[in-house]
Amino acid sequence: MAISLRLQYSCLIQHPPPNPTRRSLIGRSSLLAPLPSRLTWQSARTSGVIVANATATGRDSNGKDSKKKKKIKKGKLEGVSEELNLLASQSLDWAPTRRRVRTAFLEVQKNLDHVLFKMAPKDIQMEETYETNSKGVEIFWKSWLPPVGISRKAALFFCHGYGDTCTFFFDGIAKQIAHAGYAVYAMDYPGFGLSYGLHGYIPSFDGMVDHVIEQYNRIKGRKELKGLRHFLLGQSMGGAVALKVHLKRPADWDGVLLVAPMCKIAEDVTPPGPVLKGLSFLSVLMPEAKLFPQKDLGDLAFRDPSKLKIAEFNVISYSDQMRLRTAVELIKATQDIESKLDKVSSPLLILHGAADKVTDPHVSQYLYDKASTHDKTLKLYDEGYHSILEGEPDGRIAAVIADIISWLDSRSSAN
Template sequence: MASEEEAISTFVNNRNQKLRRWCLPEATSPKALCVFVHGVGDHILAYKPVAQVLWEKHNIASCGFDQVGHGKSEGARVDIMDFQHYVDDLIQYIHMVKSENPHITIFAVGHSMGGLVLGHALLREADLVDGAVMYAAAIHANPEVFTPFKVTMAKMLSYVFPSFPVGGIGDEALTRNKEELERLRTDPLRRQGKLKARWGHHTINALVDFNSKMSQITVPVYIAHGGEDLVCHIDGSTKFRDTISSTDKTYKVYDKGYHRLHSEPDGLGEEFIEDMAQWMCSHIKSGQ
């Protein structure tokens, strides 16, 4: 297995920004490949523990990249001129991965904001991947986080003071796992602090736009949400299940689960990862 350092490289997006990409491991014969799409303020290595389980228990390789303005990628920190830039980069990356692995089943896993990015990518290219996992996806804004006042302020400030902090998410709402909370708070690659006005404005617009179009999605999909997620409202996942045109869709609510399902304690994180892996295994292309 390649070391973490050996497996890290970069690619240049269509806006000439260098983005950090990562793979675990550089396997020669995995039975499937999973592309992780991380959430706001996060970075791709935060999903390494999940990737290790997928590889060691199921022979599924994983890869991904730090989205622009995140982790070790270039770009203003957690800021965006257009939400579709996230989508552009993901589509470019997946095409690159598919060209490097032409005969393998490709899945994409979108967590939180990463789910919204993945959703928009699937609107643009229905057959971008062979299957998608959307968990704790940012499809419906929590009204307690995105209050009407904050939404209005973000819109106004995005033009005159785009970096103005308009709100954030308390770490305690992310997971019940105390060790994971400590890791998040001390992770030098993770965005600490409040979100910016321009990011908030463009993300809310992208969310509204996605809700009006998500019926167009036809890819097989596994939808998961924590029953006590206070960051991304569970109503978004329920609506997604009921609205998309996919005939192959699975939906599961993990009772007591917070936002970072993959790291939840008391066996819940392990249950989610195993469920996701089993779903992937059942959707690997025949004859591969």
């Protein structure tokens, strides 16, 4: 018997996206089919949204070949050499390759025609670090500190979206927030960006959250943060990460800022127990298998088409098929978060595009209503799509960043 299921992350939508094209973002989901089936998720070279689609087809043969060197079909990047295109088209399963590709594209990315790169302050103090944690995983993290002579108001810690990295669009965002007087820190999760681990693989969502807690606790001990308040900023799937970090250690944070957070599965599409059990069983047998063929949500996430083209230069993002264990972990994570929304006790800022068709703004309203904190703000941006920090007209992007800074200013240790 065929069972159809719509999974919606960050917020849910009522219908699968119409004819999604281009690279996707993590966002909502469409349909799952009977088991065994080939499940379809949407991934992207941007700030993360997840979509699940499934048709009753056979198993994808890529599952057990993740360690083999293979070519990945990707669209050709305009304006760069054949050599760079060849480099970007190779398998990015392992961190050493991702690091080489990122290094090769650094100069290209600096010259991209996007407001986040063009208007980024030049006097920010930056540091990039690789650090092995207690679990033996080498984590990449980066800091952006205010210019010399500007006092630090507080520290902001970023959690990126599915498939993303903290080294592309967020670099420009972080520079502007740092210029306003904030020490900004971000890390790539294991398996994403420049951190070690199989690309796009989340063996345990809670385990990933624990990596974030450990790394950010280490950073909090640095002398430049002594006496400062600590805030979390999470985008899309990173919103789910930030919520779980807060829920596990509520006393550790002075506020949580969320941009289209992945926080709830719609009541009418909650996965039936047998389906989830079947997926969980398969994810034990072939956890790394890529059973969710990629579809693109870029057009639904970026209101400005020119900015969507620039997102393609985020060459180390994960834009391949979603891995089976990753999909199961995301389903479970949203269920867990949904059951605990009333325990969100930290000062809370939720930002969302009112016309977001990747994640439903009504679910951000639901989070706002359920959160137990009395200090909470929900702001919806007229006509805004999913990627309000990267894919909107220049003026809107500037306004969203200004709203983040204003909220932090009113709650920082300097005020």
